[in-house]
Amino acid sequence: MSLLTKIDHPLVEHHLCTVRDKSTSCSEFRTAIERLAVLVGVYATEDLITQPTTIQTPIAAANCHKLAMPIGLVPILRAGLGMVHPLQNLLPDASVWHLGLYRNEETAEPVGYYDKLPSRGAPSVALVLDPMLATGGSVEMVISRLKSWGVNEIRVLSIIAAQPGIDRVERDFPDVKLYVAAIDPELNEQSFIVPGLGDAGDRIFDTPQNG
Numbered sequence: 001m002s003l004l005t006k007i008d009h010p011l012v013e014h015h016l017c018t019v020r021d022k023s024t025s026c027s028e029f030r031t032a033i034e035r036l037a038v039l040v041g042v043y044a045t046e047d048l049i050t051q052p053t054t055i056q057t058p059i060a061a062a063n064c065h066k067l068a069m070p071i072g073l074v075p076i077l078r079a080g081l082g083m084v085h086p087l088q089n090l091l092p093d094a095s096v097w098h099l100g101l102y103r104n105e106e107t108a109e110p111v112g113y114y115d116k117l118p119s120r121g122a123p124s125v126a127l128v129l130d131p132m133l134a135t136g137g138s139v140e141m142v143i144s145r146l147k148s149w150g151v152n153e154i155r156v157l158s159i160i161a162a163q164p165g166i167d168r169v170e171r172d173f174p175d176v177k178l179y180v181a182a183i184d185p186e187l188n189e190q191s192f193i194v195p196g197l198g199d200a201g202d203r204i205f206d207t208p209q210n211g
C-alpha cells in the first residue's frame, strides 16, 4: 500500500499556478503557500484519532470529538516556516519543533545547523513541514532525527515533490506518510525540481541569490 497522498482539488491547482509563476510577488507567494498548506493540512489530518467528549452548548448537551494525541509541527528551516501559521491555525494545541537544514550547493546534501530537540517529550504524531521535496535528502535527515527522538508516526507535508525524492523516501521509510499538492517528474543538474517553483525559501523571504 502506498502511503503517498497527492491532493486532487481545484483550489490546489489554482494556487499552484500562483506559486509556480516567476512573476508572482513575494507577498503573493507567501499567501499562496499558506493557502496550499491549509489544503494539504486538511488531508494530512483527516484520520487523526479523536476521543468522544460531551460539550454543553447554550441549548443542550452535544456529543463531540476532540483530538486525542499530542501533535508536533516540525518545520524545516527556512522554507518550512512558510507553512507553520496555517497549520497552527488548524492545530492550535500543536507544539512546534524547528530543525534547521540547508543543502550544500555543490553536492545537494543536507547540512544540519539547528536542532534543539530535548531528549524527552517527543509528540506521538509529527507533521514535517517543507514546501519542497527534491532529492529527499533533507526530509530523510529529519525523519531519522524524529525517529531517534521517539516519534511514533511521521507525516510529511509538501507543496511540490519530485518523483525521485518520493521514490527515495518510500524506499527508505515505507512507514512515513507523504501528502503533496503536486508531483513533478524530475530534477535538474543543480537538483532543483523541474518545473518546480524555484527556491522556495528565497521566494518566501525575498532573498534572491542571483541578482
Ligand SMILES: O=P(O)(O)OC[C@H]1O[C@H](OP(=O)(O)OP(=O)(O)O)[C@H](O)[C@@H]1O
Residues within 6 Å of the ligand: 076, 077, 078, 079, 080, 101, 102, 103, 108, 110, 130, 131, 132, 133, 134, 135, 136, 137, 138, 139, 165, 191, 199, 200, 201, 202
Ligand atoms: O529534497 P532536498 O534535495 O533535500 O531539497 C529540499 C530542501 O531544499 C530546500 O531548502 P534549502 O536548502 O534551499 O534551504 P532554505 O529553506 O533555507 O532555502 C527545501 O526547502 C528543502 O528543505
Ligand SMILES: O=c1cc[nH]c(=O)[nH]1
Residues within 6 Å of the ligand: 079, 132, 134, 191, 192, 193, 194, 196, 197, 198, 199, 200, 201
Ligand atoms: O527546486 C527546489 C529544490 C530544493 N529546494 C527548493 O527550494 N527548490
Ligand SMILES: [Mg+2]
Residues within 6 Å of the ligand: 079, 199, 200, 201, 202
Ligand atoms: Mg532554499
